[in-house]
Amino acid sequence: MPPLLLLLLVPLLFAAANGYPSTCVSATCGDLTIAYPFWLNSSSASSCGYRGLGLACEGNTTLILPAQSHHRYRVADIDYDMRSVFLVDDAEAPFNTTGCQHLHFNFTTDGGLQLTQSDSNITFFYNCKKNASWPFAEELIGCPDYNKSSYVSTADDGYTGEAYEYGCEAAVVAPVLDSHKKGMMDVPRERRYAEVLKGGFELRYSPHSVQCGACERSGGWCGYRQNLAHGGVGFVCYCDGEPTADQCGSGRQYSKKRMTIYTIAGSSMCLLFFAFWLGYKKYKSKGKSKETARIESFLQKNGTVHPKRYTYAQVKRMTRSFAEKLGQGGFGAVYRGDLSDGHQIAVKMLKDFKTDGEDFINELASISRTSHVNVVTLLGFCLEGSKRALIYDYMPNGSLERYAFKDGSQGGNTLGWEKLFEIAVGIARGLEYLHRGCNTRIVHFDIKPHNILLDQNFCPKISDFGLAKLCLNKESVISIGGARGTIGYIAPEVYSKQFGAVSSKSDVYSYGMMVLEMVGARDKNISPNTESSSQYFPQWIYEHLDEYCISASEINGEITEVVRKMIVVGLWCIQLSSADRPTMTKVVEMLEGSTTGLELPPKVLLS
Structure with missing residues (x-):
């Protein structure tokens, strides 16, 4: 029997043997496990957990509607050991990037959930009368009502009482993690409050934790049910499918029928566990344990x-x-x-x-x-x-791939020639460092726009070293077990030995292809209707270098030099023979030097 099937059968046998309500077994929603005191919100499961902690699962997203609230919150995580739950506002409005985060409801708690010491408050004041002496809050930007102003205060007490004295139509208090609030001043103003709200907040729960612990230790299952005597809802411990006061009795008598079920279930479980153990041992010995x-x-x-x-x-x-x-x-x-x-x-x-x-x-x-x-x-x-x-x-500008589309209609963004040149120089310096500057020489083997990340200032960062190879500094030739990299950027010698030995020059080839792709992506003069569309781009640009540089840079002398450098360096880097390619140190020199004497490589190496 397959181990996976055995895993599915074991919980069913446990349920049959213990007699728990079938609707009260632990559930999952996305990556979250939902267990007591939480329960999936349905009429059949209403007795499975605390009445204020019913959860809804929508599209693998777990949602909660607190008993005293009129708003939905997304459950980001549940820590059953620490008895804490992390919530995030489920509405889209607080997370816009205009700087005007509009919340509609104050968060309130009942006896089942309480804010923790890790939480703090942010208070939003909406549609206030303009007043130059507003003493305790920062004005929100981008709010739609131009006749009135909206403000935000990071003080824990919020000053909500004084807010109405200033003619504010609404004041909404939102809990946030104190650690996120302290760091939000480093975020640009228009995204500051959206970012801290995205971090959510922490709540603690402790409904009948002592009773539940005693119930579980006695072999029971924790739940809730309505008390018919006074109409309230209270804790109940399920034993053999029947509700008891707080725990299962140690001396309870089992019916002959139940004992038979237990015996059969226990024997079946022993056999299944033994079969599973054999299959599991064999499976793991081949895979994950060694890895x-x-x-x-x-x-x-x-x-x-x-x-x-x-x-x-x-x-x-x-x-x-x-x-x-x-x-x-x-x-x-x-x-x-x-x-x-x-x-x-x-x-x-x-x-x-x-x-x-x-x-x-x-x-x-x-x-x-x-x-x-x-x-x-x-x-x-x-x-x-x-x-x-x-x-x-985190790199806020994503990867260079965003700016490396051949056709702007595909959704790519356009950077100026100066910024593209700075990015090309930065990548070259990073590769030079990997090849020569660090203690152990590193060949990346997967240089491409997708693996170049851009920080807030568009400074490039080489990433994704999953295919990298570490070498001793004295080594010039690298041994690899097979072709590695991305089609279009792989050096010829990496996939065929007839082109020579693999070395750090393989990264040089990938870099050259990427630089030429950056050049082609920036230029809007190249269209599917031109001659270049039916010809290998490096070959076409080799033959039309001068006219391309002038048209691409709009007859600007300095920009023309930048474009020419990128093209000539790119063409040198993609030579078929690695011996004809420059080192990354030479590439940096060529990019940072003058175009005077910067000659085109032999044309025979293009194909």
Whole structure:
């Protein structure tokens, strides 16, 4: 019997043996497990948890409507050990980027949920009469009512009473995490309050925790039901499918029929567990155990090199249960998050590949050895079973891929020639550092626009070292087990030995192709109707270099020089023979030097 099927059968046998209400078993919604005192909101499950903690599952998103509130909140995480739950406003209005975050309802709690010491308050005042002596709040920007003003206060008490004295039509208090509020001044004003609201807030719950603990220890299951005597709702402990006062009696008598069920269920469980153990042992011996052991061995040998290690629960909390996806690739997905001090991060969750953890080790081994303005900084990682994550600084401008479309109609953004040139120089410096500047020489093997990230100032950062190769400085030739990289950027020698040996010059080729792609993306004179559309672009630009540079730069002398440098350097970098390509050190010199004496490479190397 397949191990997965056995796993599905075991919970059913437990339910049959213990006699719990079938609607009260733990449920899941997205990545969240829903168990007592929470329950999925339905009429059949209303006795399964605390009456104010019914949850709704909509499109793998868990929502809660607190008993005393008139608004929905998204459940980002539930920590059953700490008895805490993290909520985020479910409305779209607070998260717009105009600077005018419009909330409609104050958050209120009942006996089941209470704010924690990690929370603080932000108060919004809407449609107030303009008053130059407004003493305690900052004016919101971008609000639609031009005859009145709206304000926000970060003081914990909110001054809501005084707000109405200033003629405000509404005052709304929103709880937020204090750590996020302290760090929000580093965020631009128009996004400041949206970002701190996205971080949500923490609540504690403790409904009948003592009674529930006693009930579970006695073999029962915690729930709620209506008391017919006085009409209220109270705690109940389910034993053998029947409600009792607070716990199951140790000396209760079992019926002959129930004992028979227990005996059959127990025997079946023993057989199933034994079969599952055999299948599990065989399966794990082939896969994850070896892979995880290899990675853990690497971490132990390089204990002082790799960055901080986080648990999967911490990663979920940082990303608010992976609420905001930044991108998706063959490696997995990237999510936005925040550290406890409010520092913005990007979390890359790696897919469950069967590669002995090579991509994970490559990334840790390479980036942990680097420190350069044009190489991403690895802040931490997670390795917990099959869960693997890499944690980086958040790059607000995304990847260079946004600006590398051949046709502007495909949605690409346009950067000026000066900024594109600065990006090209920054990438060249980063590659020069990897090839020569750090203690262990690193060849990236996957240079392309998607792997170049741009910070808030469009400073480029080389990222994604999953295919990288570490080499001793004295080595010039690299041995690889097969072709690696992305079609269109792979150097000829990487996929065919007839073109020569693999070396750091393979990165030079990928860099050249990327620079020429940047040139083609920036120019609007190249259209599907021109001659270039039916000819290999590097070949076409080689033959039309002068006229291209003049037309692309609108007859501006300085810009013409910038365009010519990028084209000529790109053409040198994509020589078929690696011996004819410049090193990245030479590439930096060519880009930063004068165009005088910068000659075109031999034409024979283009194809």
